[in-house]
Amino acid sequence: MKKILTLLVLLTAVVSTQAQNSLMENSRRVSTRGYAEKEVTPDIIYLSISLKEYYQDGNSKKKVSIETLEKQLFDAAMKNGVRKDDFTIQNIYSYNAETKKKNNELLQSRQYRIKVTNLNNLNTMMDEVDPKGLQSTSISGYDHSQKRQIEKELKTSAVKDARTNAEILANADGGSVGKALMINDNSNVNWNEIMPQPRMYSMAKTANAEMDAAGEGLDLNIRPIKLTCNIDAVFELK
Structure with a gap:
């Protein structure tokens, strides 16, 4: 019975389609x-931000950890209205701070993707993160x-x-x-x-000094x- 009903439905659909085509032709x-x-x-942007660990004053015993930098960025993002679900880690890297030294500790770098819907205080948000730990920032996408x-x-x-x-x-x-x-x-x-x-903005220490001197920030x-x-x-x- 089910097969018969299915066949009838298919035949009805075919006849209906043929009738429409005939109407179109005639x-x-x-x-x-x-x-x-x-x-x-666009009123929404997606930021790609990379943070990196570093040694204070070149002293290998005074490391600023990636967890410290991440907390700074996370707290600043939450203060700017970013939702917790819109703050995600994209990639994790390791690198050598001094490649010439033996047994040098690997430092960590992390890349984050942040969905920002409040663009008014974005530069203020970035100011709350240690500039020496900011490796790069880019606008990776837009939305509305x-x-x-x-x-x-x-x-x-x-x-x-x-x-x-x-x-x-x-x-x-x-x-x-x-x-x-x-x-x-x-x-x-x-x-x-x-x-x-998307444009890439270097946030290294030397680049920061040049940008500050020129009175520039993240171009929005x-x-x-x-x-x-x-x-x-x-x-x-x-």
Whole structure:
């Protein structure tokens, strides 16, 4: 009995599809394309921060541990509104502080990924971390808190644009446009692919001195990006 019901469902689907295709083939129709674009400024950034252990004043007995540096960064991030789940360790490395010395202790370096939604106090957050323990900082990605809503608005505008274009063509032939027979979404709004190339900021001691002298910090001049949406549509031609 179940097999018979399954077969009936499949036959119904096939007949329905054939009927739709027949309607498309036999009806007068107009094909067109819709386009929409929108400039958006990201309000979320992903930071990639590397911390490294070091010896105070070159004294191998006075090591600033990676745990100490990590706590500084973690506390500063939490104070800036970062959620605990958005503070993650990406990689762990080891390195030699003095490669010429024998039996030299390996020092540890860790790379963190932090999702930041409050960009106002970001430089202040970085100031709370020991600059000698900061190896590098980079903006590795961007996002937007209203991403889904923005994509919805783009697709809606693109469909309306397709209908407008179809009406222009139909009016030129003395006709009018009816319902949409087919809408094909060709857009692929991938935020990771359309974002600007992430920049790397060296936070080594010497680089810090030069940046401070120049009055510079972590560059957060986040520019608007252009999102686009393309759809193909077929409308009934009356």
